[in-house]
Amino acid sequence: MSQEREGVREMPTTETTRAAQDGGSRSGFGEQTHDRPLASRRMEVPDDKARIDDLNEHPVVIDVRDLNVFYGDFHAVKGVALQIRQNEITALIGPSGCGKSTVLRCFNRMNDLIDIARVEGEVLYHGVNLYDTAVDPIEVRRHVGMVFQKPNPFPKSIYDNISFGPRIAGYKGNMDDLVEQSLLRAALWDEVKDKLKESAYALSGGQQQRLCIARAIATNPDVVLMDEPCSALDPIATLRIEELMQELKADYTIIIVTHNMQQAARVSDRTAFFNVQVNEKGQRTGHLVEFGETGRIFTNPIEKATEDYITGRFG
Amino acid sequence: MAITTPRAYAPDAVRRVLQRKKRDVRGRTFHVGLVATLLTSVAILVILMVDVVLDSLTVWETRSLGSFLTSQLSADPAVAGIAQALYGSIVLMIFTIAIAFPLGISAAIYLEEYARDTRFTRIINANIRNLAGVPSIVYGILGLALFVKALESITGPQVHGRSVISGGFTLGLLVLPIVIITTAEALRAVPGGIREAAYGVGATQWQMIRQHVFPVAAPGILTGTILSIGRAFGEAAPLLMVGGITTFFQAGDASIVEQLQGRFSALPVLVFSWVRFPQDEFRALTAALIIVMLVVLLLINATGIYLRNRYEKDL
Numbered sequence: 001m002s003q004e005r006e007g008v009r010e011m012p013t014t015e016t017t018r019a020a021q022d023g024g025s026r027s028g029f030g031e032q033t034h035d036r037p038l039a040s041r042r043m044e045v046p047d048d049k050a051r052i053d054d055l056n057e058h059p060v061v062i063d064v065r066d067l068n069v070f071y072g073d074f075h076a077v078k079g080v081a082l083q084i085r086q087n088e089i090t091a092l093i094g095p096s097g098c099g100k101s102t103v104l105r106c107f108n109r110m111n112d113l114i115d116i117a118r119v120e121g122e123v124l125y126h127g128v129n130l131y132d133t134a135v136d137p138i139e140v141r142r143h144v145g146m147v148f149q150k151p152n153p154f155p156k157s158i159y160d161n162i163s164f165g166p167r168i169a170g171y172k173g174n175m176d177d178l179v180e181q182s183l184l185r186a187a188l189w190d191e192v193k194d195k196l197k198e199s200a201y202a203l204s205g206g207q208q209q210r211l212c213i214a215r216a217i218a219t220n221p222d223v224v225l226m227d228e229p230c231s232a233l234d235p236i237a238t239l240r241i242e243e244l245m246q247e248l249k250a251d252y253t254i255i256i257v258t259h260n261m262q263q264a265a266r267v268s269d270r271t272a273f274f275n276v277q278v279n280e281k282g283q284r285t286g287h288l289v290e291f292g293e294t295g296r297i298f299t300n301p302i303e304k305a306t307e308d309y310i311t312g313r314f315g
Numbered sequence: 316m317a318i319t320t321p322r323a324y325a326p327d328a329v330r331r332v333l334q335r336k337k338r339d340v341r342g343r344t345f346h347v348g349l350v351a352t353l354l355t356s357v358a359i360l361v362i363l364m365v366d367v368v369l370d371s372l373t374v375w376e377t378r379s380l381g382s383f384l385t386s387q388l389s390a391d392p393a394v395a396g397i398a399q400a401l402y403g404s405i406v407l408m409i410f411t412i413a414i415a416f417p418l419g420i421s422a423a424i425y426l427e428e429y430a431r432d433t434r435f436t437r438i439i440n441a442n443i444r445n446l447a448g449v450p451s452i453v454y455g456i457l458g459l460a461l462f463v464k465a466l467e468s469i470t471g472p473q474v475h476g477r478s479v480i481s482g483g484f485t486l487g488l489l490v491l492p493i494v495i496i497t498t499a500e501a502l503r504a505v506p507g508g509i510r511e512a513a514y515g516v517g518a519t520q521w522q523m524i525r526q527h528v529f530p531v532a533a534p535g536i537l538t539g540t541i542l543s544i545g546r547a548f549g550e551a552a553p554l555l556m557v558g559g560i561t562t563f564f565q566a567g568d569a570s571i572v573e574q575l576q577g578r579f580s581a582l583p584v585l586v587f588s589w590v591r592f593p594q595d596e597f598r599a600l601t602a603a604l605i606i607v608m609l610v611v612l613l614l615i616n617a618t619g620i621y622l623r624n625r626y627e628k629d630l
Binding site: 108110113115138139141142145146147148150152153154155164165168169212215216218219 | 431432506508509510511512513514515516517518519522526527530531
């Protein structure tokens with residue numbers, strides 16, 4: 001089902017991954033820093049061999065360099081730099097208005113849809129800047145799928161919801177198989193296999209969101225963006241989505257925005273903490289405070305702001 | 316003594332409090348007032364209808380509905396029918412639909428989906444809203460100046476421009492703003508999530524509009540546009556300006572183009588004409604004509620509702 005997309009995964013490796021070919025010891029990045037006192041941790045630089053090994057297993061898919069987003073004159077997000085690794089779940093957390101959703105929408109050029117939005121800096125996808133003028137945002141969205149905060153199935157049948165993306169992308173294979181595969185991978189097949197022709201609106205909220213995930217992976221994207229995918233769901237539906245994300249991680253790179261810190265801690269491999277600064281005009285500009293391996297962010301944050309946020313003394 | 320005295324919850328006391336009748340005088344008055352206004356408007360309508368039906372009785376005693384509908388225009392009340400006016404109204408409606416629907420729906424799609432929100436588009440939007448409120452006689456004057464006088468050679472050289480084409484174009488312009496506004500509102504009512512979802516799986520703007528937004532908006536567009544046809548159907552003033560006639564004329568064996576460039580009559584114009592005739596018989600004929608118009612209007616609106624329901628079921 002994935003013939004025409006396969007090429008993307010084997011795109012020319014970036015300089016970082018090419019440098020990583022030498023390999024090295026298998027110690028995890030950041031793992032050994034956990035129970036050191038704060039002062040020494042801050043000085044520490046993970047040794048090069050560990051870093052190289054990690055990059056070998058999880059090469060950088062998206063490299064964000066000095067990303068700035070403006071809405072008209074308003075500076076919404078300032079100077080973000082982070083790296084998204086392949087087959088990992090990266091969580092973007094932070095208080096409301098910190099720009100985490102805005103940053104997420106830079107990864108598939110969804111911000112293009114807002115007339116006054118302007119993006120500066122680079123979002124390198126396998127080394128290619130997504131904001132290069134020659135890049136077609138439509139093509140970007142076929143490689144970087146998205147799941148939205150509120151389940152938003154099309155007001156059509158379950159089958160049509162899944163088949164729309166592949167069809168417009170010119171998929172020539174067996175559509176029935178593709179629909180089945182996508183629903184299977186989204187852990188929804190058993191619940192809907194007998195009612196594929198029925199309206200997607202008849203499904204429950206949690207089922208609708210899994211349908212949206214199935215729809216997103218039906219085009220066989222490389223990266224799946226999730227913008228608070230569980231915020232409209234009950235705890236059981238949330239748990240199912242979280243389990244699903246763990247399964248999907250083997251095939252996709254996932255970036256999730258979440259308000260729920262426990263969720264970030266549970267599901268993600270790396271976490272980026274964003275915060276917001278209010279200027280004298282009352283405008284709220286978001287910025288990246290800290291980015292790193294999730295275990296470390298939640299147990300030994302370097303920045304005071306991160307620690308305050310995750311321990312609940314903030315926001 | 317305790318700081319807080321325990322409250323007494325004797326069943327009798329509780330019942331007294333809970334069953335205490337409140338005299339909501341203002342609320343009752345408002346309620347009665349609302350019912351009264353409703354009954355007044357319904358009563359006026361019923362009186363009008365009854366009056367018209369009673370007036371028309373003498374016609375139905377002597378003639379069949381068929382003969383009334385198919386007889387030619389005439390100054391002799393005994394044989395006068397509405398054939399040309401009915402035919403003229405139908406042709407005018409087809410013309411109006413052919414002009415106002417494609418133009419209006421396209422303009423609305425452009426304004427809602429493609430146009431950026433600039434000062435220019437805001438001015439255009441405000442103007443369209445104002446145009447919808449312009450008295451129909453003003454459109455009549457526009458039609459007279461533009462289609463009857465300026466474009467006489469196209470609209471009807473033999474009849475000094477006072478043709479079906481002029482009337483149809485005038486009515487088309489009259490309902491154009493209404494069609495644009497209702498279509499724009501139907502498009503605006505489409506949930507934003509559907510657009511994002513379509514873009515999210517890599518749809519182009521055309522695919523998004525054609526396959527998702529337009530089908531969802533279609534019932535609303537249909538209802539609005541069909542109601543606007545009802546409005547055009549009942550308009551007399553602009554047609555009087557561009558030369559709807561009520562004397563006998565023969566369109567018989569002329570070609571389509573010749574017919575369209577020829578003279579025309581219409582039901583509302585005929586009402587205006589007949590009601591001024593001195594003979595009592597024409598009073599009855601006018602009443603019969605009004606009943607025919609009401610039935611046609613009802614049919615138009617019923618079609619609108621039927622089509623909307625059918626489309627909505629498909630979603």
